[in-house]
Amino acid sequence: QVQLVESGGGLVQAGDSLGLSCAASGRTFLFSQYAMGWFRQAPGKEREFVAAISWSAGNTYYVDSVKDRFTISRDNAKNTVYLQMDSLKPEDTAVYYCAAQWMGSRFTSAVNYAYWGQGTQVTVSS
Numbered sequence: 001q002v003q004l005v006e007s008g009g010g011l012v013q014a015g016d017s018l019g020l021s022c023a024a025s026g027r028t029f030l031f032s033q034y035a036m037g038w039f040r041q042a043p044g045k046e047r048e049f050v051a052a053i054s055w056s057a058g059n060t061y062y063v064d065s066v067k068d069r070f071t072i073s074r075d076n077a078k079n080t081v082y083l084q085m086d087s088l089k090p091e092d093t094a095v096y097y098c099a100a101q102w103m104g105s106r107f108t109s110a111v112n113y114a115y116w117g118q119g120t121q122v123t124v125s126s
Contacts, residue, residue, distance in 0.1 A: 002115045004098050007060035008119030012088055020083040021119055022098030029079075030063070035104040036074055037113060038080040040094035040122075050057035050096070051083060061107045066092075088124045095119040 008020040020038070024031050037052035051072040052061045060072050071084040081098055099113035106112040 002029045002100070004100060004115055004117035006096065006098050006117045006120040007048075009096060009122045011123045014089055014124055014126050016088050017084070017086045018088060018122060020085070020096055020098075020120060020122070022081045022083075024079045024081075024115075027084065031079040031100075032076040033103055034100040034115075035102075035107060036072075037099045037107055038072060038081075038083045038096060039099060039110055040092075040096045040121075041061065042091075042094040042121060045094075047097070047110055049108040049110070053081065054105070054107075055103055085122070088122075090124045090126045093122060093124050095121050 003025045004022055005093045006022045012018050033055055035055045038050040039047050041047040049063055053072045053074050057074050069087045074081045085112050097119045100115040101113045
């Protein structure tokens with residue numbers, strides 16, 4: 001059984017920063033072999049790709065709307081992936097989900113991720 005647990009969401013004002021964490025666990029889950037992604041879903045909208053980091057941490061990917069504001073990173077020793085969000089905007093308001101893809105390289109499509117967290121709410125007020 002694989003578990004992904006997000007934390008760090010909350011209510012902030014536009015221009016503020018917020019850091020999300022996603023801790024992975026599972027008896028046979030080798031975190032270092034999984035590419036990790038962050039997705040978000042705003043009310044009435046489809047889930048969208050936000051950022052991803054390769055299993056080797058050698059490559060990172062971002063949706064254009066968050067480039068230069070968000071930073072994804074991972075700590076394989078702690079089985080944790082992070083999303084640092086700076087210069088937040090009201091349009092960043094959504095539930096943020098982390099997801100895991102085994103040795104994957106197709107980062108932007110949700111269907112390629114086998115495991116998902118329950119999500120954490122991020123609300124940015126104007």
